[in-house]
Amino acid sequence: MTDGPLATLPPTMARPLTLLLVRHGQTVWNAAGLMQGQTPHVPLTPLGRSQAEAAAEMLTRLSPGALVSSDLLRAVQTAEYCARATGLPIVRTPALREQGYGILEGRPSRELWDVVDWADAHWSAEGGESLAELHGRVEAYLQDLCADPPADVIALVTHGDTIRAIQAVVAGLGPDAMPAVTPANGSVTRLEYCP
Numbered sequence: 001m002t003d004g005p006l007a008t009l010p011p012t013m014a015r016p017l018t019l020l021l022v023r024h025g026q027t028v029w030n031a032a033g034l035m036q037g038q039t040p041h042v043p044l045t046p047l048g049r050s051q052a053e054a055a056a057e058m059l060t061r062l063s064p065g066a067l068v069s070s071d072l073l074r075a076v077q078t079a080e081y082c083a084r085a086t087g088l089p090i091v092r093t094p095a096l097r098e099q100g101y102g103i104l105e106g107r108p109s110r111e112l113w114d115v116v117d118w119a120d121a122h123w124s125a126e127g128g129e130s131l132a133e134l135h136g137r138v139e140a141y142l143q144d145l146c147a148d149p150p151a152d153v154i155a156l157v158t159h160g161d162t163i164r165a166i167q168a169v170v171a172g173l174g175p176d177a178m179p180a181v182t183p184a185n186g187s188v189t190r191l192e193y194c195p
Contacts, residue, residue: 016194017146018153019170020062021163024070024078025051026185033109036074037101037128044077051186052078056085058188064088065151070096070158078186079157086155095141098159099134102127121175131165135175138165146195163189 025048029036036042044052059082067088069079079090102125104112117123124130129137145154156166160182168178170193183189 015152016192017149019166019191019193020059020064020153020155021166021183021189021191022055022059022078022082022155022157023160023163023183023185023187023189024074024157025049025055027074029106030185035101035104035107035109035112037099037105038072038097039105040072042072042074044074048074048185049077049081052081053085055186055188056081059155060085062153062155062188062190064153064155066149066154067091068093068096068150068154068156070094070098070162072097072159075157075159082155082157088155090157091150093141095137096156096158096162099131099161099165100127100129101125102129104128121178130175131161131178132175134161135165135168135178138162139169142166142169142193143195146193167191 025044027036027042027044027048029042031045055078064086067079067082067086068091069075071092071094076092083090104115104125121131124133163183164178168175170191
């Protein structure tokens with residue numbers, strides 16, 4: 001029977017998703033101190049491959065049921081270690097790319113402290129993407145993921161600023177309140193997401 005107060009209750013909430021956020025291993029440009037952004041072709045260093053292997057070993061203990069990666073080379077190379085360790089296929093998506101820095105990509109990071117307005121979530125370099133745009137991209141992706149999750153535990157292989165944006169979205173924070181600390185290369189961060 002649907003008469004009475006029960007008819008007005010909201011539908012039951014879906015189970016929360018467990019997100020395992022894997023930051024790619026160190027790259028040639030990380031080691032050289034260059035701004036990467038969405039530059040697609042930057043490979044892992046030998047240290048980065050070791051970091052990716054360690055992250056993959058950690059994932060096996062956390063038992064993800066799906067593996068999704070940014071489509072940028074450094075993330076895909078890291079995800080390949082995760083795929084071998086877990087036996088999961090890699091699903092690639094541009095939604096998990098790093099923040100785009102446009103014309104600043106490939107420049108030494110130390111030169112950018114006087115160029116980038118780090119305090120303004122709406123600032124972007126020419127041809128790039130603001131933190132607000134990154135946050136919006138990540139938020140839309142997570143909403144789509146929750147609408148049709150491939151598993152209850154999902155490994156997302158991605159990038160430092162993207163992880164910070166995911167952390168903000170999961171915590172219900174806007175782009176102006178993203179965490180200040182970027183997770184280390186090869187780290188695995190576990191979050192429970194219940195939108």
